[in-house]
Amino acid sequence: NGALVIAIDGPAGAGKSTVGRAVASQLDLEYLDTGAMYRAVTFAVLRRGVDPHATDEVARVAEAIDLVIDDDGVFVDGVDATVDIRGREVTGSVSAVAANSAVRSEMVDRQRSWVLEHGGGVIEGRDIGSVVFPDADLKLFVTASPRIRAERRVAEIGGDVDEVEASIIERDRKDSTRSDSPLLEADGSTTVDTTGMSIDEVVAHILTMLPAEG
Ligand code: C5P
Numbered sequence: 001n002g003a004l005v006i007a008i009d010g011p012a013g014a015g016k017s018t019v020g021r022a023v024a025s026q027l028d029l030e031y032l033d034t035g036a037m038y039r040a041v042t043f044a045v046l047r048r049g050v051d052p053h054a055t056d057e058v059a060r061v062a063e064a065i066d067l068v069i070d071d072d073g074v075f076v077d078g079v080d081a082t083v084d085i086r087g088r089e090v091t092g093s094v095s096a097v098a099a100n101s102a103v104r105s106e107m108v109d110r111q112r113s114w115v116l117e118h119g120g121g122v123i124e125g126r127d128i129g130s131v132v133f134p135d136a137d138l139k140l141f142v143t144a145s146p147r148i149r150a151e152r153r154v155a156e157i158g159g160d161v162d163e164v165e166a167s168i169i170e171r172d173r174k175d176s177t178r179s180d181s182p183l184l185e186a187d188g189s190t191t192v193d194t195t196g197m198s199i200d201e202v203v204a205h206i207l208t209m210l211p212a213e214g
Pocket residue numbers: 012013034035036038039094095096098099124125126127128171175
């Protein structure tokens with residue numbers, strides 16, 4: 001599986017990470033969560049007291065930070081941000097940071113270097129099949145209804161389903177309507193609607209779509 005690149009995109013809370021990790025482990029590939037990268041930049045921005053909408057300042061933070069994402073967690077300039085990047089504060093500001101073109105180009109560079117270094121991998125995000133790796137071996141758009149996504153999230157970490165659903169819909173709206181690299185179904189991607197499917201079923205289904213080795 002040396003240079004196999006699998007791109008997984010889709011809206012918030014669709015189970016991309018769980019599915020992506022499982023597919024990577026089945027295929028003995030490395031896995032990259034690019035959402036964690038945008039979240040880590042947002043964490044650094046908030047920590048420095050920078051306004052998430054301050055275009056130039058935010059760009060400078062993105063360019064300057066040391067970002068490590070591995071099995072131990074997410075580290076921003078040596079600080080463990082694993083838990084905080086999933087919190088309300090970061091989640092509420094990440095779409096604004098991710099709409100910043102200079103931030104995106106910095107992250108895309110880092111993502112491409114990562115794939116070169118690791119010789120392929122499973123890469124998950126919003127623009128992987130459309131912008132970062134348009135020539136990926138397999139491009140997937142993993143989705144489910146907002147209600148189902150909210151219910152799954154609440155089953156995992158608690159909260160109010162209506163509130164979680166509203167916040168998912170709002171984040172998807174911001175991510176889909178930005179001008180740079182909006183969330184969309186990339187050309188040549190296959191949509192996997194996971195509504196009513198278990199994780200195992202989704203993973204098994206994806207594994208049947210792999211291009212023949214050769
Ligand atoms: O995947 P996750 O929900 O953790 O992503 C957090 C946010 O990061 C998204 O809502 C989006 O604004 C941004 N993102 C992005 N491009 C990616 C991955 C994530 O803009 N490739």
